[in-house]
Amino acid sequence: MYGDRPDHETTDARGADLITVAVDILVKPSFITDGGVAELRTPGWGDRVMAETVGLVSVDHLTGAFNLLIGFEPEESR
Numbered sequence: 001m002y003g004d005r006p007d008h009e010t011t012d013a014r015g016a017d018l019i020t021v022a023v024d025i026l027v028k029p030s031f032i033t034d035g036g037v038a039e040l041r042t043p044g045w046g047d048r049v050m051a052e053t054v055g056l057v058s059v060d061h062l063t064g065a066f067n068l069l070i071g072f073e074p075e076e077s078r
Contacts, residue, residue: 013043014043014044014045017039017040017043017045018040018045018049018053021036021040021050021053022053022056022057024036025053025054025057025058026057026060026061037050
């Protein structure tokens with residue numbers, strides 16, 4: 001399920017799995033299954049890392065939503 005996406009070629013397989021889960025948490029949280037969590041434990045990701053990933057994604061999502069609400073737009077990089 002995780003790690004088989006071609007957009008993670010520059011990251012090792014272990015990191016790619018965690019990145020994929022982070023994106024899934026943001027885009028389609030209802031698709032996170034017990035099986036997917038078990039797959040993350042296989043390469044050694046523990047509950048703490050998974051909980052921190054959920055927390056970081058949640059804070060990022062909340063910050064983005066707040067920025068949209070107040071109309072904040074980042075400056076373009078030069």
